[in-house]
Amino acid sequence: MFVSPMLLHKSEQPFEDKEFITELKLDGIRLILSKFNNQIKLYTRHNNEVTSKFPELLHIDIPDGTVLDGEIIVTDKDGKPDFEAMMERFQSKRSNHHIQFCVFDIIYYKGEKITHLPLIERKDILESLIHNDQYFAKVQWMLGKGEAYFDIVKQHDLEGIVLKRAASKYQINKRSQNWLKVINYQYADVFITGLRKDEFWLLLGIEEINRIKPAGIMEFVSPAGRKQFYKQFQDLIIEEDKKFIHVDPKIKCRVKFRNYTKKGMLCIPSFVEYIS
Helix, strand or coil: CCCCCCEEEECCCCCCCCCEEEEECCCCEEEEEEEECCEEEEECCCCCECHHHCHHHCCCCCCCCEEEEEEEECECCCCCECHHHHHHHHHCCCCCCCCEEEEEEEEEECCEECCCCCHHHHHHHHHHHCCCCCCEEECCEEECCHHHHHHHHHHCCCCEEEEEECCCCCCCCCEEEEEEEEECCEEEEEEEEEEECCCCCEEEEEEECCEEEEEEEECECCHHHHHHHHHHHHHHEEEECCCEEEECCCCEEEEEECCECCCCCECCCEEEEECC
């Protein structure tokens, strides 16, 4: 049985509040695991059934009538979540990447919906239900300490933290201020090298010795930022193809992004400000 998961709002900064618990934000794929009629089924957050992709997860010993919420991850040699490796595993059964389902909430238990229970009580149920092994793990959490934990996350180049109100109910298919994510962004100064014709995507490049190296695409630009770009780019056009208009890299801006990909591209860059 699919349940549309509760979603997070964003907080620009971590904070210290003992009414909130703090968890590590895991860089993987959101997964809903359900067991009804003694059959385990797996769903993405968009209600795509992916049961056949992860046979390792189909033998968990949980009561019938249970629905779990969590993140499926692949870790690198240092034990950090590796999203690119996770996508390789997701897209190909032939991939030998080892997965782990990290469970952080429970929505149904023994056939009863328990979304009305405070998060802290749902965590207690999880504690007794999930036993850590090579394929399953409970997401560790602590009361408060958001600022201190975020400092540790930055030191280890992890994705970020999640702050959740300890008394919060589980709000199915809702984005709630009771659950907040704080992303450990990186920043870079890049050049705009082009734009896509049919959708607003900007091509980005990073300056290297004697060249501009491609750095990916950027979709997230403020309305004011787009307006300023449109005022400038016409005089900088150097060529076009079927998909893109290429421009002389004269417009420079600062962007924030999650991390560098293995190919040196910026992961999910978003516009901050123009610097030239």
